[in-house]
Amino acid sequence: MSTLPAASELTGHRRLRDWIGDRLLLLLTAGASIAAVALIVLIALKVLRSAHLAFSAFGLSFVKSSAWDVNHKVFGALPGLYGTAVSSLIALLIATPLALAIALFLSELAPTWARVLVGSLVETLAAIPSVVLGLWGILVLGPIAANHLEPWLNRWFGWLQIFSGQPSSSGILIAGLILAIMVVPIIASICRELFLQVPSELEEGALALGATRWEMVRGVVLSSSRPGIVAAMILGLGRALGEAIAVAQVIGASWSIPTSLFKPGDTLASKIVEEFQGYSTKLQLSSLFYLGAILLVIGLVTNLFAQLIVRRFDVYRTGAR
Amino acid sequence: MAAVEQALTIDLRAGARARRRRLVNRIAEAIAILAAAVAVAMLVWVVWSVAERGASLISWSFLTGDLPIPFSPEVGGIGPLIVGSAIVVGIATAIALPVGVLIALFLEEFASNWLRVPIQLAIDLMTGLPSIIIAIFVFSALVYGHAENGVAGSLGLAIVMIPLITRATQEVLRLVPSDQREGALALGASRWRTVVGVILPASLGGILTGTVLAVARAVGETAPLLFATGIFGRTLQLNPTKAMPNMPVQIFIWSESPDPLDHRRAWATALVLMTLVLVMSLVARIALNWSRRNTTR
Numbered sequence: 001m002s003t004l005p006a007a008s009e010l011t012g013h014r015r016l017r018d019w020i021g022d023r024l025l026l027l028l029t030a031g032a033s034i035a036a037v038a039l040i041v042l043i044a045l046k047v048l049r050s051a052h053l054a055f056s057a058f059g060l061s062f063v064k065s066s067a068w069d070v071n072h073k074v075f076g077a078l079p080g081l082y083g084t085a086v087s088s089l090i091a092l093l094i095a096t097p098l099a100l101a102i103a104l105f106l107s108e109l110a111p112t113w114a115r116v117l118v119g120s121l122v123e124t125l126a127a128i129p130s131v132v133l134g135l136w137g138i139l140v141l142g143p144i145a146a147n148h149l150e151p152w153l154n155r156w157f158g159w160l161q162i163f164s165g166q167p168s169s170s171g172i173l174i175a176g177l178i179l180a181i182m183v184v185p186i187i188a189s190i191c192r193e194l195f196l197q198v199p200s201e202l203e204e205g206a207l208a209l210g211a212t213r214w215e216m217v218r219g220v221v222l223s224s225s226r227p228g229i230v231a232a233m234i235l236g237l238g239r240a241l242g243e244a245i246a247v248a249q250v251i252g253a254s255w256s257i258p259t260s261l262f263k264p265g266d267t268l269a270s271k272i273v274e275e276f277q278g279y280s281t282k283l284q285l286s287s288l289f290y291l292g293a294i295l296l297v298i299g300l301v302t303n304l305f306a307q308l309i310v311r312r313f314d315v316y317r318t319g320a321r
Numbered sequence: 322m323a324a325v326e327q328a329l330t331i332d333l334r335a336g337a338r339a340r341r342r343r344l345v346n347r348i349a350e351a352i353a354i355l356a357a358a359v360a361v362a363m364l365v366w367v368v369w370s371v372a373e374r375g376a377s378l379i380s381w382s383f384l385t386g387d388l389p390i391p392f393s394p395e396v397g398g399i400g401p402l403i404v405g406s407a408i409v410v411g412i413a414t415a416i417a418l419p420v421g422v423l424i425a426l427f428l429e430e431f432a433s434n435w436l437r438v439p440i441q442l443a444i445d446l447m448t449g450l451p452s453i454i455i456a457i458f459v460f461s462a463l464v465y466g467h468a469e470n471g472v473a474g475s476l477g478l479a480i481v482m483i484p485l486i487t488r489a490t491q492e493v494l495r496l497v498p499s500d501q502r503e504g505a506l507a508l509g510a511s512r513w514r515t516v517v518g519v520i521l522p523a524s525l526g527g528i529l530t531g532t533v534l535a536v537a538r539a540v541g542e543t544a545p546l547l548f549a550t551g552i553f554g555r556t557l558q559l560n561p562t563k564a565m566p567n568m569p570v571q572i573f574i575w576s577e578s579p580d581p582l583d584h585r586r587a588w589a590t591a592l593v594l595m596t597l598v599l600v601m602s603l604v605a606r607i608a609l610n611w612s613r614r615n616t617t618r
Contacts, residue, residue, distance in 0.1 A: 018511035025513040029427035032420045033436075036483065037443040043450070043458045050461045101356030109353055118357050120606040125364045127602035129541025131569045132371060132591045135576040139584060140370050181363055188360070212346035235449070242451025245543040245569075249576055269453045276457065276548055292457045296450075303449035307442070 090176025489531020
């Protein structure tokens with residue numbers, strides 16, 4: 001009479017398929033996730049293992065030494081640490097105020113069309129491949145900096161050691177400028193999200209009390225987002241510290257510690273780019289891995305630190321609501 | 322009568338303090354607008370420089386021809402670079418898309434709290450990993466002792482892409498209304514049927530946008546390819562187990578050369594690469610910002 005299959009038959013068949021499907025999905029998703037954790041650990045182990053030869057030869061004094069001599073088998077990281085720190089610092093000093101102002105424009109000032117358009121354009125700035133930005137850095141920005149920016153800095157601020165000496169079209173200052181262009185969109189887009197999260201009752205309250213828009217921004221938006229802004233800066237710093245290609249193109253490749261920002265230098269990452277392919281001894285290769293290991297540790301620490309702030313901030317925010 | 326009129330006009334005129342506050346407000350607003358203009362101007366400047374210097378070399382024979390013989394006055398072409406980049410990024414996407422989505426599904430749909438924290442942390446750390454570290458890792462794990470090959474480069478790029486795709490997927494998974502999820506489960510659908518039949522279709526758009534952004538990022542990444550597939554031949558290479566020619570590494574090589582013709586080749590290749598990247602990321606980002614427009618205020 002009935003052409004339908006028996007209910008028990010149907011559910012039995014389906015139940016088996018569902019049982020397998022559920023297990024399979026869980027297995028696949030869990031497997032991929034565990035593989036991601038394993039990968040991070042593997043990367044750290046592999047880099048540290050490859051640095052072992054140099055570590056056993058130089059120990060921790062590698063960090064304090066400025067030597068880099070393949071023939072005499074002595075290597076050290078100090079010039080790279082200096083170049084990394086200084087170029088990143090320049091980038092952060094330029095990028096932070098600029099990015100904050102952009103974020104305020106996007107979150108508080110701009111009408112919707114401008115918010116979508118300018119927001120997209122600023123994020124597109126981050127999408128320019130670093131090798132293209134580096135090319136632009138050597139051939140366009142470098143000559144302009146050497147002919148205009150650096151002579152100007154030298155004329156007015158030449159009494160400062162950092163702005164003394166001959167202008168040059170590749171050096172630490174130009175690396176800092178290129179890094180600033182890379183960092184601005186990162187800080188700006190994080191800060192925009194932060195500012196948009198500020199409860200609008202607080203903002204409207206301040207305006208209703210007669211505050212101007214700027215007073216509201218300073219008193220409500222900026223002060224309540226301060227930890228988040230710090231986290232955004234640290235994430236930007238992380239990007240600047242690790243950038244290799246563009247910096248290698250513009251910094252001028254010199255394993256030295258110049259006091260003048262116009263002079264060429266090197267960062268940990270740029271040194272790896274320059275010498276990795278053409279290494280001649282195992283100790284040299286291992287020393288390059290040692291530089292990488294230092295960079296990895298610095299990168300992981302800055303990232304963890306920023307994550308920690310962001311997490312606490314999120315909790316505080318959601319708790320406050 | 323006159324006294325009353327005077328009192329009124331004084332009351333209505335802003336005092337010095339109010340004028341100063343308004344001026345400060347104006348200045349702050351002007352600075353914010355100026356900063357946004359500076360950022361847009363930087364983008365326009367870089368894009369314009371590349372377009373202006375690169376356009377003159379672009380032709381059909383440049384886009385399809387073999388790479389020039391070193392030190393040759395012939396311009397040559399970048400056909401092998403375009404094909405190589407497409408293959409390397411294609412393999413990377415084939416790895417990163419399923420892995421990235423699976424991780425996001427686990428984090429949002431399955432993981433208990435104590436599992437979610439370390440996995441999320443690993444993904445966040447992977448996002449912040451300098452690409453040069455990925456490069457030397459891939460070299461020591463897959464290239465050292467073997468020959469350079471495209472697959473190793475693809476794996477490096479996949480490590481760059483996975484956290485990007487995971488994060489984008491997580492974001493859209495969170496937007497899937499829990500009514501739909503619970504509705505499917507209440508109708509008796511199993512977990513995997515709910516995921517495959519309801520959750521993934523609902524978040525497909527966001528996953529695609531995220532993938533396009535990740536591809537745009539990967540196609541311009543130089544470092545992970547530099548030591549994995551950085552020394553390649555002049556002609557078309559379709560076998561990814563051999564070193565694959567690719568655009569970013571060749572731009573880097575040409576940019577370091579003293580030969581002005583190499584610089585022109587670098588600009589033209591950069592124009593091709595940048596056009597690809599900017600079109601992909603601009604379209605994806607406008608789609609994202611447009612859909613977000615209503616959720617954030």
